[in-house]
Amino acid sequence: MAAKLSSKVYAWLDERFNLTPLIEFMRHKSVPVHKHTIWYYMGGVTLFLFIVQVTTGILLLLYYQPGVDSAYESVRFIMTKVHFGWLIRAVHSWSANLMIFFIFIHMFSVFFTRAFEKPRELTWVSGFILLALALGFGFSGYLLPWNELAFFATKVGTDIVGAVPLIGGFLKTLLRGSEDVTGATLTRFYGIHVAVIPAIFTVVLALHLLFVQRQGMHEPEYVRTLPPERKKEIPFFPNFLLRDMLLWLIVLNILLFLAVFFPWELGFKADPFAPAPQGIRPEWYFMFMFQTLKFLPGHILFLEGEVVGILFFGFLGIIWLLVPFWEEFFPAAKNKKFMTAVGVIGIIYIGVMTALGYLL
Amino acid sequence: MGVSRRNFLNVLLGGSLMGWLASVLYPILSYLRPPKIPEANVNSVKVGPVDDIAPNSAKIVKFGRKPVILIRDDGGEFHAFSATCTHLDCIVQYRQDTKQIWCACHNGTYDLRGRNLSGPPPKPLDEFAVNIVNDEVFVSKPKQVS
Numbered sequence: 001m002a003a004k005l006s007s008k009v010y011a012w013l014d015e016r017f018n019l020t021p022l023i024e025f026m027r028h029k030s031v032p033v034h035k036h037t038i039w040y041y042m043g044g045v046t047l048f049l050f051i052v053q054v055t056t057g058i059l060l061l062l063y064y065q066p067g068v069d070s071a072y073e074s075v076r077f078i079m080t081k082v083h084f085g086w087l088i089r090a091v092h093s094w095s096a097n098l099m100i101f102f103i104f105i106h107m108f109s110v111f112f113t114r115a116f117e118k119p120r121e122l123t124w125v126s127g128f129i130l131l132a133l134a135l136g137f138g139f140s141g142y143l144l145p146w147n148e149l150a151f152f153a154t155k156v157g158t159d160i161v162g163a164v165p166l167i168g169g170f171l172k173t174l175l176r177g178s179e180d181v182t183g184a185t186l187t188r189f190y191g192i193h194v195a196v197i198p199a200i201f202t203v204v205l206a207l208h209l210l211f212v213q214r215q216g217m218h219e220p221e222y223v224r225t226l227p228p229e230r231k232k233e234i235p236f237f238p239n240f241l242l243r244d245m246l247l248w249l250i251v252l253n254i255l256l257f258l259a260v261f262f263p264w265e266l267g268f269k270a271d272p273f274a275p276a277p278q279g280i281r282p283e284w285y286f287m288f289m290f291q292t293l294k295f296l297p298g299h300i301l302f303l304e305g306e307v308v309g310i311l312f313f314g315f316l317g318i319i320w321l322l323v324p325f326w327e328e329f330f331p332a333a334k335n336k337k338f339m340t341a342v343g344v345i346g347i348i349y350i351g352v353m354t355a356l357g358y359l360l
Numbered sequence: 361m362g363v364s365r366r367n368f369l370n371v372l373l374g375g376s377l378m379g380w381l382a383s384v385l386y387p388i389l390s391y392l393r394p395p396k397i398p399e400a401n402v403n404s405v406k407v408g409p410v411d412d413i414a415p416n417s418a419k420i421v422k423f424g425r426k427p428v429i430l431i432r433d434d435g436g437e438f439h440a441f442s443a444t445c446t447h448l449d450c451i452v453q454y455r456q457d458t459k460q461i462w463c464a465c466h467n468g469t470y471d472l473r474g475r476n477l478s479g480p481p482p483k484p485l486d487e488f489a490v491n492i493v494n495d496e497v498f499v500s501k502p503k504q505v506s
Contacts, residue, residue, distance in 0.1 A: 152450055152451075152465060155449045156448040156449065156466075158449075159449040170393075177394050178397075180425065272451075273422055273427050274420065275420065275443070275464065276453070276464045276465050277464060278464045279464075280464055293466065294467065296480060304482045
């Protein structure tokens with residue numbers, strides 16, 4: 001009965017939208033199996049965590065009230081009075097951090113397996129944009145509880161933006177909505193966090209996924225050159241998808257474990273007339289940049305230290321965005337060992353600076 | 361050879377499109393820039409009785425919308441500076457152990473004349489004048505550099 005009904009519905013839709021080629025495409029979609037297959041799952045985990053973020057974010061929206069006199073109080077209300085509010089908020093915070101963590105893993109796995117190479121240049125570029133947007137999500141969301149740490153981290157973060165040559169002052173006022181970090185900043189960040197970035201993120205994510213579907217999974221060179229009879233693959237539906245979902249389930253369990261046993265603190269309410277507390281720091285994924293700025297002296301040649309810092313990281317960002325195009329400009333990028341060394345140096349730099357940020 | 365009809369139309373339509381875009385973007389960009397809210401022109405702030413601030417301690421004072429740090433040194437003398445770190449906008453504090461002004465964000469230090477001593481701050485803190493009238497402490501606008 002149910003089968004008959006569903007085949008009727010399918011026939012009705014197929015007649016109108018010609019679904020058969022799509023179904024055929026999905027039926028033939030396959031995933032290569034080799035010793036690096038594990039990395040194929042990292043993008044999926046990131047996607048899963050994004051879905052968790054959207055879900056918990058919408059739930060938080062029901063009670064959160066932006067505003068200097070209400071933001072902190074409403075988050076406290078969510079955490080202490082709303083049924084399971086503590087859980088929803090903790091999951092949102094943990095999942096945000098795990099999402100960024102998995103974006104980094106996904107990105108470096110793509111880098112080391114050279115999956116960014118032709119014809120997947122734009123998949124890398126769209127992925128980089130998603131990383132930048134995710135960092136924007138993190139930065140804007142950090143301020144929303146209006147606590148002390150977030151307040152000063154935002155003061156510092158937006159002041160760094162102000163150091164950008166020429167347009168810095170305009171950008172800083174644009175972000176802050178006033179000269180200082182005030183209630184105006186909070187409402188702006190709120191709008192950016194729940195409307196602007198989600199809208200752009202969804203479009204870029206759709207493109208990113210479309211590119212992956214259209215081009216299929218990347219095979220490392222040693223797999224690509226194997227004779228067809230020695231290549232192994234599994235169908236995407238249902239084999240790969242089921243494994244994907246099993247991993248999602250594991251990640252969900254880890255997420256709940258973290259949320260329950262390591263709940264996210266709210267801290268003290270921000271006071272714009274109190275000295276910055278000791279131990280003020282941004283989220284861990286900004287730590288390596290924060291720590292670098294700490295090491296820079298007041299002046300380097302004729303420029304202020306922070307201007308040098310922001311130019312340095314801006315330059316690195318553009319270089320990283322252009323990874324797939326490096327070999328067109330300098331031949332060393334074709335050398336796998338060179339590229340691996342670049343990636344390893346990058347990871348060591350981020351790792352050491354992050355560790356110093358927490359230890360010093 | 362005059363301008364062809366096609367080129368003329370391209371320029372006309374392209375120009376109109378640019379004009380249209382500008383007329384849409386200009387109000388949006390202007391809207392994003394917050395209006396300047398007139399600030400009450402604060403010239404002087406009364407902090408309170410001299411005895412409220414013990415030697416070797418400090419207090420953050422609201423000077424209009426800006427924080428000012430008022431310090432009383434070991435000798436009982438008062439000093440006031442803008443409390444906004446010249447590095448990245450954090451609010452500084454007085455350290456009783458080192459007798460210096462310290463910014464916790466990036467470990468910047470200033471001496472009791474507001475001069476940047478160590479860490480990343482690129483400039484000294486703006487100095488404010490402190491006056492004692494009838495045992496009450498007043499902080500007023502930065503001393504003019506002559």
